[in-house]
Amino acid sequence: MARLTIRNICKSFGSGFAVNDVSLDVENGELVCLLGPSGSGKSTLLRMIGGFERPSAGEILIDGRDITHLPPERRPTGMVFQSHALWTHWTVFDNIAFGLKLRRLPRADIREKVEQALAMVGLADYGQRMTTQLSGGQQQRVALARSLVLEPKILLLDEPFASLDQHLRERLRDEVKDIQSRLGITTLFVTHGQDEALALADRIVVMRDGVMEQVAPPDVIYRAPQTEFVAGFIGSMNFLRADVEDGVARHDDLTLPLPIADGPVILGIRPEAMSLTPSERPRAGKVHRLIDFGTHKLIDIDLTDGTRIKCMAGPDARAPRGLRVELGVSAFHAFRDGRQVYQTTSDLEATERSMSHA
Template sequence: MATLEIRNLRRIFGPTRAVDDVSLSVDHGELLCLLGPSGSGKSTVLRMLGGFERPDAGSILIDGENVTNLAPERRPTGMVFQSHALWSHMDVFSNVAFGLKLRRLPRAEIRTRAEAALDMVGLAGYGARRPTQLSGGQQQRVALARSLVLEPKILLLDEPFASLDQHLRERLREEVREIQHRAGITMVFVTHGQDEALALADRIAIMRDGRLEQVDRPEIVYRQPSTEFVAGFIGQMNMVDGEVHGGRLHAAELSLPVSLAEGPATLALRPEDIGLHRASGEAGARVMRVTDFGTHLSVELHTGDRVRLRATAEPGAEWAAGMHAELRPRKFAVYREGKLCALPLAPGSGELPASIQSLVADQTRHAAGT
């Protein structure tokens, strides 16, 4: 196992700061996911970690050793690419053993380690096959085995499942997590898929325009997003412009208590945090569409001022287009100038993390002008 430390990393392409002063630490055996939209800089960070891109500033340390200027083959890292990058003229065993042969290890050791790596990824007995005889998922496992066989301290994965169908992605990400636990290896995983990040990661680092927006455990990132961008990027979220007046936030026909100075603010509501209750007559929001997903109903609503909201309801609930609903938020967050400034807790949800408490307190003081 190994630790990774990134200090003030920067990469500039012409007028674009692809990576702008990024600092991160990854613990022994941790799986950190770099998540963000296209162009956010996550893959550039990963390529700099692997030595395939040279940073313009900053440093990269593995187990305290500065590897910033080392070539890829001299770093204790392994890289798994989206494209598999397998040699079609070699069989599976030769693909996996290639790096060991370059190290001029004894033939018996090469065979033992290559077969063990194939067994670890569930491909024991596939060594004689050609990559073209394998499915996409099997090819990605070969690419994973080829990196693991070199026993890297840090394994880097650059959207390795992007070309696979959803069912296969879900299966492989669980297998990668099991392999990571068995091998006890430190991993940095790049993806733009939120489901992958939430399912795989010990922590998620969300990037935007080359900078870090939030780094935290998946449940914190989902339930307590620290910026408006993260709130809108992770999962489904209703974002509604409103106004604070008289100690209450007024938005989309809702009036919610907040401890904020008067002025504009943005209300954030998860669909699952909106309680729906039948309204009398035509009061409340109008149901426009109901979609049954089996595990829940997705209910699309329009308020009287034409704000579109999405809520969820229990399967079998009797909601249909044309009905009217009273909205009762169970939990919500409030953002001002893109930053979290109020985050009421749902009953029984416990204390906020100290970092979030501090952030909310700072934003509240700033909003109050104190």
């Protein structure tokens, strides 16, 4: 196991920054996901840790040792790329054994370590196959085994499942989590998939435009987003523009108690925190469509200001298209200038209903 320390790392390209003043500590055995949209700097940060990009400023330390300027082959890191990067004219065994051969290990030791690595990733009988004979998922397992066989202190994974189908991606991420937990290896995992990050991470680093927006465990990221960007990027979030006056936030279709200073505000409400009741008001929200996911239903509602929001309901819910509805809210967030200024997890539905016609 190892501890990774990143101090004020920057990477500039011309006049702009791909990564700008990022500092992060990753503890022994921790799995941290770098999450963000394309261009957020997450892969550039990972490549700097692996030695494939040179930082413009800052330091990278592993167990207190400065590795900032070491080449990749001299770092105690193993990197798995999205593209697999396997040699197609070699067998699976030879691909995995390559790094061990460079270290001039005895043949018997190489064979033992490669066989152990193959067994670890579920490919015990695949050593003599050519990589071109493998499926995409099997090739990614070989790439993972090739990194793990070198026993790195830090494992780096750069969107390794992005090219795979949904079911295979879910199965492989579960396998990677099991292997990582069993080995206790410190791991950084780059992804733009929120579901992947929520399923894998001990902590999530949400990145945007080269900076860290928030660093926290998955449940905190989801339930207590610090910024409007994080709230919208993790999970599904409804955003409504409202005006606060005398401790009350007012929208054409919704009124909520909000003890902050008067002025405009953005309300953030999760679909599962909303409920619907039929309404006879001619200007109430109107059901646009209902999507059945089996375990639950998602109802699209068109509000009077043109906003479309989503409400989660049980599997037996009924909401015909065109039905007028009133909105109930059990929890919400409030944002100003992109930052969260208020959050509640208390049940406000009864209060909201009593205020809805105020």
